[in-house]
Each structure stands twice: as C-alpha cells, then as structure tokens.
Amino acid sequence: MTTFARRRWIGAAVTLTALAGVWLWAERLENRLESSSYFTGWMLLTAIIALxxxxxxxxxxxxxxxxxxxxxQAHIYIGLGSAGLYAIHAPWRWPNGVLETILSLLYIATFLSGVIGLYWTRSLPRRLSRLGQEVIYERIGAERHRIQERAQNAILAAxxxxxxxxxxxxxxxxxxDYFSTRRGWRFRIWPSSELRKSLLAELTDATRYLSDEERKTAEQLFALLRQRDDLDYSESLQWRLRAWLFVHIALTYPLLLVAGLHAWTAHLFYGGLP
Ligand code: HEM
Incomplete structure (x- = not known):
C-alpha cells in the first residue's frame, strides 16, 4: 500500500471511529431519557468552527x-465527517422554522461546494497541464490580444x-469576431469544443479554394485558432478553480453566523445556557 493510500485509510478510520463514538454517546443519553441534541449540536458547531x-x-x-x-487533510476529513454529525443531529425531514431551514440549506451548500471543490482541485490541474503551455490567469487577456494581433497581421500580409x-x-x-471578442459566460461555465471544431472544419473546407500562398497563411490560422481555443479553455478552468473557493468561503461566514444563532436560541428556549 502506498503512503498516500495508507494515509487515506487512517483518515477514514479515525473519522468513522469518532463518528461512531458520538453516535454511541448520543444513544446512551437518549436511553437515559436525556436529550442528545445539545451534545450532537455542539459537536457539529465545533466541527464547523474548526473547518x-x-x-x-x-x-x-x-x-x-x-x-x-x-x-x-484535517479539513477534508472533518468536512466529510461533519455530514455524519449533521445526519445524527438534524431530524430526517424538512426543517421546522425559517432559521433552521436557512441553516440546513447553508450547511448543505457549504458541504457540497467543499466536495465539488475537492474534486476540481484534484482533477482540473491535470486537465490544465495537458494543454501544454500554462498561462497565468492574470496574463490571459494580454495573451489573447497577442494571438489576435498575430492572426490579423498574418491575414493582412497575405x-x-x-x-x-x-x-x-x-x-x-x-x-x-472569434479572435477579437471574448467567449461568453456560457463557455466560461461550461466550455465546449463545438466552435473550435466547426471553425477548423470550415477553414479546412475553405483551403480547397486557396492558392498555395494562401494555404501557408491558412496553416498559421489553424495553429492560432487552436491556441486561442486552448487559452479560452484554460481561462475557464482557472476561473472555476477560483470561483468555487470564493463561493465556499462566502458560504462559510453566514453558516457560522446562523449556526451560532441556532445554538443560542436552542439554549434560550430550553432553559438557558448550562
Ligand atoms: C461544511 C462546512 C465547511 C466549512 C465551513 C468550510 C470552510 C472552508 C474554509 C474557510 C476554507 C479556507 C479557504 C481559504 O481561505 O483558502 C476551506 C477550504 C477548502 N475546503 Fe472547506 N469547508 C467545509 C466543508 C468542506 C468539505 C466537506 C470539503 C471536502 C470534502 C472541503 C474542502 C475544502 C478544500 C479542498 C479547500 C481548499 C483547500 C486549498 O485549496 O487550499 N470543505 N473550507
């Protein structure tokens, strides 16, 4: 077993053991006719604060x-384990009350954004490196302009x-238009090779009617067209890597606030703080 796989097993075993401990303790409280909600609730709030x-x-x-x-590593296992704490703590039905509904939705959204982000931070860098040359996000605009100028100069010269x-x-x-304008939001969120394929096919078709001299320029355009599409694709993936983290963090603050309010009101309604 590789060190990576062993670390994964240890992380999963520790998380599951901790969850089993919380569940057994909650069962024990319930069997003694005491409420387990404060215990499981504080465990969940502590996990969220740690996250x-x-x-x-x-x-x-x-x-x-x-x-x-x-x-x-701790963040990922506590994050995944928090779903188990949530399942033990929250009743298995649509929550009662506005605060509880907002809290549940915020928790679920933060959890899901974490899981999606984990997948993206593992898979997107590999997809980006497959594109060959990597352009820093902040330099993409300048690079796009450079490609446009090269295409325009090539055609003017021809x-x-x-x-x-x-x-x-x-x-x-x-x-x-392809070289001079930015791709829209649809491509940024859901990039597809449709336009690239159709323009390459059209250019291939057009080369049948070109002179030898024009064909040389067309070869340059083929290369620039691919470069431009790779650049747009890279921008879309890099944007996704930034945007998910922004959303994940943006959800964290209201989650902390509403979870804190929920704990406070729970203690207020059930006889004040212990
Ligand atoms: C549900 C409650 C959660 C909260 C409150 C939370 C909060 C946070 C916060 C504050 C950051 C730091 C961002 C930064 O400053 O860069 C972060 C990053 C991150 N979280 Fe979560 N998170 C939660 C759940 C999860 C889950 C369930 C996962 C995945 C299983 C996860 C995966 C990640 C990853 C991959 C990062 C970015 C690490 C990096 O690129 O450095 N999170 N989270």
Missing part, C-alpha cells in the same frame, strides 16, 4: 500552527503580398 479556522491558518502562513498539508482575397473574405466572415 472555518482553516482560513485563519491560511491567512497566517508563518504562524507555528502545523503545516498547510496537515490542515488540509492579402497585401499575395492578394489573398478568398482567405481574407473568410477571415472577415468567420474568424475576425
């Missing part, structure tokens, strides 16, 4: 608080020197 504390750790990289890798009007007309009709 949120990950951001504090990230903001203080130099503090002697353990390595980031250990924090991330028209000027070889009178390449067939290719020039095709460029104006089909490629000018």
């Amino acid at each position: 949120a504390a990950f951001q504090v750790r990230k903001k203080l990289p130099a503090a002697p608080l353990g390595t980031s890798a250990v924090w991330l 028209v000027r020197t070889a009178g390449a009007t067939t290719l020039g007309d095709f460029y104006n009709a089909r490629l000018h």
